[in-house]
Amino acid sequence: MSNSFDDIPFFDEEPEPAPRKAPAPPPAGNAGLGIAARAMAARDQHRAPDYLSGLNPEQREAVETLDGPVLVLAGAGTGKTRVLTTRIAHILETGRAFPSQILAVTFTNKAAREMKERIGVLVGGAVEGMPWLGTFHSIGVKLLRRHAELAGLRSDFTILDTDDVIRLIKQLIQAEGLDDKRWPARQFAGMIDTWKNKGLLPADIPEGDARAFANGKGRELYAAYQARLKTLNACDFGDLLLHPIAIFRQNPDILKDYHNRFRYILVDEYQDTNTAQYMWLRLLAQRPKGVPQNVCCVGDDDQSIYGWRGAEVDNILRFEKDFPGARVIKLERNYRSTEHIIGAAGHLIAHNEGRLGKTLFTDRVNPDDEKVIVHAAWDSEEEARAVGEEIERLQRGDSDGKKHALNDMAILVRASFQMREFEDRFVTLGLNYRVIGGPRFYERMEIRDAMAYFRLVCQPADDLAFERIINTPKRGLGDTTVRYLHDYARARDIPMLQAAADIIETDELKPKARKALFDVVQSFRNWSQKLENTPHIELSEQILEESGYTDMWKNDKSAEAPGRLENLKELIRSMEAFESMRGFLEHVSLVMDAEQNEDMDAVSIMTLHSAKGLEFETVFLPGWEEGLFPHQRALDEGGRAGLEEERRLAYVGITRAKRRCHIWFVSNRRIHGLWQSTMPSRFLDELPQMHVDVAVADTNYGGYGGGRGGYGQSRFDKADPFANTYSTPGWKRAQQNKTDATRDNWGTRSGHAVERIGYGESGPRGRTIEGELVAKSTTETPSQFSVGDRVFHIKFGNGNIAAIEGNKLTIDFDRAGQKRVLEGFVERV
DNA sequence: GAGCCGTTATTTTTT
DNA sequence: ATAACGGCTC
Numbered sequence: 001m002s003n004s005f006d007d008i009p010f011f012d013e014e015p016e017p018a019p020r021k022a023p024a025p026p027p028a029g030n031a032g033l034g035i036a037a038r039a040m041a042a043r044d045q046h047r048a049p050d051y052l053s054g055l056n057p058e059q060r061e062a063v064e065t066l067d068g069p070v071l072v073l074a075g076a077g078t079g080k081t082r083v084l085t086t087r088i089a090h091i092l093e094t095g096r097a098f099p100s101q102i103l104a105v106t107f108t109n110k111a112a113r114e115m116k117e118r119i120g121v122l123v124g125g126a127v128e129g130m131p132w133l134g135t136f137h138s139i140g141v142k143l144l145r146r147h148a149e150l151a152g153l154r155s156d157f158t159i160l161d162t163d164d165v166i167r168l169i170k171q172l173i174q175a176e177g178l179d180d181k182r183w184p185a186r187q188f189a190g191m192i193d194t195w196k197n198k199g200l201l202p203a204d205i206p207e208g209d210a211r212a213f214a215n216g217k218g219r220e221l222y223a224a225y226q227a228r229l230k231t232l233n234a235c236d237f238g239d240l241l242l243h244p245i246a247i248f249r250q251n252p253d254i255l256k257d258y259h260n261r262f263r264y265i266l267v268d269e270y271q272d273t274n275t276a277q278y279m280w281l282r283l284l285a286q287r288p289k290g291v292p293q294n295v296c297c298v299g300d301d302d303q304s305i306y307g308w309r310g311a312e313v314d315n316i317l318r319f320e321k322d323f324p325g326a327r328v329i330k331l332e333r334n335y336r337s338t339e340h341i342i343g344a345a346g347h348l349i350a351h352n353e354g355r356l357g358k359t360l361f362t363d364r365v366n367p368d369d370e371k372v373i374v375h376a377a378w379d380s381e382e383e384a385r386a387v388g389e390e391i392e393r394l395q396r397g398d399s400d401g402k403k404h405a406l407n408d409m410a411i412l413v414r415a416s417f418q419m420r421e422f423e424d425r426f427v428t429l430g431l432n433y434r435v436i437g438g439p440r441f442y443e444r445m446e447i448r449d450a451m452a453y454f455r456l457v458c459q460p461a462d463d464l465a466f467e468r469i470i471n472t473p474k475r476g477l478g479d480t481t482v483r484y485l486h487d488y489a490r491a492r493d494i495p496m497l498q499a500a501a502d503i504i505e506t507d508e509l510k511p512k513a514r515k516a517l518f519d520v521v522q523s524f525r526n527w528s529q530k531l532e533n534t535p536h537i538e539l540s541e542q543i544l545e546e547s548g549y550t551d552m553w554k555n556d557k558s559a560e561a562p563g564r565l566e567n568l569k570e571l572i573r574s575m576e577a578f579e580s581m582r583g584f585l586e587h588v589s590l591v592m593d594a595e596q597n598e599d600m601d602a603v604s605i606m607t608l609h610s611a612k613g614l615e616f617e618t619v620f621l622p623g624w625e626e627g628l629f630p631h632q633r634a635l636d637e638g639g640r641a642g643l644e645e646e647r648r649l650a651y652v653g654i655t656r657a658k659r660r661c662h663i664w665f666v667s668n669r670r671i672h673g674l675w676q677s678t679m680p681s682r683f684l685d686e687l688p689q690m691h692v693d694v695a696v697a698d699t700n701y702g703g704y705g706g707g708r709g710g711y712g713q714s715r716f717d718k719a720d721p722f723a724n725t726y727s728t729p730g731w732k733r734a735q736q737n738k739t740d741a742t743r744d745n746w747g748t749r750s751g752h753a754v755e756r757i758g759y760g761e762s763g764p765r766g767r768t769i770e771g772e773l774v775a776k777s778t779t780e781t782p783s784q785f786s787v788g789d790r791v792f793h794i795k796f797g798n799g800n801i802a803a804i805e806g807n808k809l810t811i812d813f814d815r816a817g818q819k820r821v822l823e824g825f826v827e828r829v
Numbered sequence: 830g831a832g833c834c835g836t837t838a839t840t841t842t843t844t
Numbered sequence: 845a846t847a848a849c850g851g852c853t854c
Contacts, residue, residue, distance in 0.1 A: 107843070107844085108843065108844085109843090109844085135843080135844065136843095136844080137843080137844045138844085140844095159844090161844090162844095181850085237843080237844050238844095240844080272843095305841080306841085306842080306843090308840080308841065308842090309841085309842065309843080414840070414841080415839090415840050415841070416840080416841085417839075417840090437842080474830080478830080589844085590844065591844085592843075592844070593843095607840085607841065607842085608841080609840090609841050609842065610841090610842075628840095631840055631841080632840095633840060633841095634840075634841085645841095649841080670845080671839090672838090672839065672845070672846090673845030673846070674845085
């Protein structure tokens with residue numbers, strides 16, 4: 001990726017690169033014998049193309065089918081990235097196109113980076129980094145910088161992050177005279193995001209959506225937001241796709257230029273594309289009749305896990321219709337995992353409908369390979385303890401004599417709150433771990449503040465940056481002054497910094513405020529002047545010093561302050577890799593991740609979502625319980641489709657494992673501070689017995705599995721390894737109740753309630769009626785208990801009720817102390 | 830402008 | 845339980 005938009009040559013100026021080996025490529029349209037012959041000649045000229053050797057026949061077909069649309073359905077671990085990179089190498093080596101004529105799109109910066117590296121290895125350093133290899137968004141920016149004026153922007157427009165967007169929307173909501181509490185800006189930002197994912201501009205949004213927000217002013221608000229972005233000379237992430245789409249549609253000549261340019265288009269993770277990305281791609285892939293559309297999309301419908309943020313699996317399912325004559329190549333030979341892991345994952349995912357249908361296989365079968373092991377634990381604490389023990393066992397090499405590195409192990413959770421218990425446990429054990437995901441470097445407050453200073457220096461019209469730091473550190477420029485500045489600027493349609501400069505010439509402000517503002521304006525003038533001729537590192541340090549920002553944290557006595565100062569230093573350090581401040585800002589707005597420390601040997605803890613694309617020798621999958629996984633909310637909001645996406649998530653989880661996969665479920669989990677009994681996930685039932693073992697009790701209290709004899713017992717039990725697990729009354733009832741839709745918030749399934757306290761057919765619980773949650777809290781329903789009652793809880797034992805609020809009981813337990821539990825989980829004794 | 834208190838939500842995450 | 849946010853008071 002380029003570090004700065006300054007150094008991207010504009011379209012017309014871009015020099016044709018000197019041919020590397022082959023003569024200038026002929027137009028893509030003239031595909032035929034000539035090209036094939038030439039390609040072969042090119043291939044023969046420089047040795048055997050060793051990059052092709054070692055590919056299996058399907059991979060090779062995917063690499064060598066260069067003309068016309070190709071869909072590569074690449075199952076987990078089948079060498080997807082290899083195909084993609086080799087294909088690009090092949091295009092380049094055969095002289096079919098120059099690097100600048102290949103458009104290659106990924107979703108994440110990480111994927112883009114990886115691809116670049118691997119192509120470099122294949123083709124050799126001689127080929128310039130491909131200018132059009134990047135994420136949808138980074139390519140979108142590049143396009144938009146070139147044609148900004150067609151979208152009503154200047155080419156130095158700012159890219160707003162989510163935080164800026166929310167603040168901006170909040171202002172608009174207030175400006176409309178609406179109650180910003182009743183209509184949360186965050187929610188509207190989410191709606192806009194959803195609309196933009198679908199490619200909808202204010203005029204296009206459904207009437208229902210428009211009415212649902214801001215007293216029916218949804219559409220106006222969206223339009224006002226877009227207008228405000230334009231005056232701010234700014235874009236949100238969605239605009240990076242939508243503006244280019246609009247430009248292409250309104251300027252056929254420009255689109256045609258790009259058609260001529262991009263001889264080959266490649267898309268990674270096609271199953272994750274949303275409608276806007278799809279539209280963008282269709283526009284660029286269009287060709288006149290008879291000219292082959294050299295589009296190659298790679299993806300796996302079984303790994304589509306981002307439906308909730310607008311990804312349309314349909315895009316991949318529809319590929320053959322969209323691109324007539326498409327060649328569909330399935331990669332099903334898995335190079336990653338054992339037959340048991342593949343078998344387990346394959347059987348599970350087969351429960352989904354509407355798949356394109358791949359079946360992974362491997363012929364590297366080893367009788368020593370471990371099956372997927374399902375463990376039961378009493379509660380989440382025991383789960384963490386047992387996983388910790390297993391990790392230490394592997395580390396010591398107890399089981400197979402081999403000492404395993406922590407780096408080869410990962411714990412993949414459904415929801416991030418699950419991480420905590422593992423972290424706590426590992427801290428006690430002194431076991432190294434690293435959390436992947438979580439709050440990101442560039443999202444930290446101090447980094448955003450510093451960035452706001454830099455932004456304002458580079459782009460004096462950046463009002464959002466102005467408002468962020470005008471009184472940080474405190475300068476006595478409070479709400480009143482800022483509001484005044486804001487109104488003044490809006491009235492004259494000038495940036496706030498300009499307004500500030502104007503106002504200090506007058507005597508509108510009180511002397512104190514005026515002086516403070518004067519100083520700020522002077523500082524920014526000074527810094528802006530230095531922008532061009534001072535090294536940006538130096539200037540950045542100077543800004544943070546002179547503004548008093550560093551001092552602010554030096555004087556702060558809170559525990560975080562030293563860390564924040566450290567982060568600021570890190571920020572400056574990370575700027576060294578860039579040529580200019582602008583280049584750095586551009587990078588950060590698109591690349592929000594910072595490097596992870598990989599020197600340490602540590603267990604990785606992350607969500608299933610962030611595990612996609614990774615692999616580990618050993619994978620632990622805790623929390624396979626109904627309500628958590630599949631997640632209740634996915635079921636409530638997504639219905640059957642939601643369930644299938646959860647199942648794909650499970651599939652992704654299992655297929656991350658190369659050799660060992662341990663799945664866990666617990667009988668009790670604390671959710672929102674309340675202990676809940678839980679049932680094993682239905683996904684466990686969907687695993688094939690031949691590839692799965694149920695672990696014998698890991699501890700004395702081993703929950704469902706516990707009834708089952710001690711160590712003498714073989715895991716390879718004859719009959720039904722699930723017999724214990726699934727023959728409990730609760731599970732059977734759960735099976736019956738599956739269809740009843742009698743669940744409210746997770747955990748309070750009527751099935752369980754019935755079991756524990758013997759309600760009649762209809763417990764006084766919330767019911768799901770037509771997807772709407774009714775009677776979520778049962779405040780109106782008189783509790784069946786009274787204060788002072790003696791009750792029994794399955795985890796905490798006996799106790800006395802101390803207080804009752806709705807269906808929540810506060811109980812003084814004899815042994816466990818005071819806890820709050822749902823009344824469904826205790827019974828009178 | 831800091832500190833206190835009540836309210837609220839609490840799946841997943843990129844760019 | 846718990847953290848984060850917003851509004852209020854001093």
